[in-house]
Amino acid sequence: MKDYLKVLERARKREQVACLIAGTALAFIVFTILAIIGVIIYKGAASISWDFLFSMPSNQMTAGGIWPALYGTLMLIVITGCAALPLGIATGIFLTEYAGKSRGVKALRLAIANMAGIPSVIYGLFGYAAFSLALGFEKSLLAMGLTLACVTLPLIITTTEEALKQVPRELRNASLALGATRWRTTYRIVFPAALPGIVTGAILSLSRAAGETAPILFTGVAFFAAVPQTIMQPSMALPYHLYIMATQPTTPAPHIVWGTALVLVGLLCIINAFGALWRARRRRKISW
Secondary structure: OHHHHHHHHHHHHHHHHHHHHHHHHHHHHHHHHHHHHHHHHHHHHHHOOHHHHHOOEEOOOOEEOOHHHHHHHHHHHHHHHHHHHHHHHHHHHHHHHOOOOOHHHHHHHHHHHHHOOOOHHHHHHHHHHHHHHHOOOOOOHHHHHHHHHHHHHHHHHHHHHHHHHOOOHHHHHHHHHOOOOHHHHHHHHHHHHHHHHHHHHHHHHHHHHHHOOHHHHOOOEOOOOOOOOOOOOOEOOHHHHHHHHHOOOOOOOHHHHHHHHHHHHHHHHHHHHHHHHHHHHHHHOOOO
16 A cells, blocks of 8 residues: 555656646746747837828838738638648548548648658748749749749648547538538538538648748749839749848848838738637537
């Protein structure tokens, strides 16, 4: 009995140490994030105005606004979503519901996992060779958006697979037992149940696309350009605009640097907040 109590006491102490380490790590991460966001808000809030958001840069980009860069980033999010989400979600559904466990499928999953680890600058070189040169899109919003779609595809596919795997197998079996086809079961039962998780992956992917700089360096981002009239024209983008302004030998307009950073962070927060609210409402309707 005494030995048993000693084992329980040691287990309790190990659990307390683990909780202390995890709590300390969590507190450090939260503090770091809040500190970064706090500094950006403190230094950038004074720059935010209607003119800053919706006017053209002027005086060699040391004055004026960031509208071309903001518009270009919004368009990149739209193009990336239109290109990556249907293909990524469809691939995830195929791998989970139809592909089976053959060696070819395992090799495909391994390739997708490896794609997630490729440096984004390599995607930029690929996008330049494939979209700008081979397909003739040159340096344009379309080439940038398709390149970012390649960057985000592994994350979309992986999160779609994981969301579908969380749906209980009993729901599939019950639908098939009632006479539904496999496609109808996937479309009417499995996919709606997995949709909150799929949306999470989509939001994370689009947020990453909005903040990427390296892939668009090769495919169409401009140092200075007017608002593009078509997707076949080059465009400014917030991440690259921030990089250029922040890496000048002497930063002539720090208020623009911090204001641009605040707009980019705010845009990402809005995207994630919208996704979180929709996901929370959707999950209230799902129970199993």
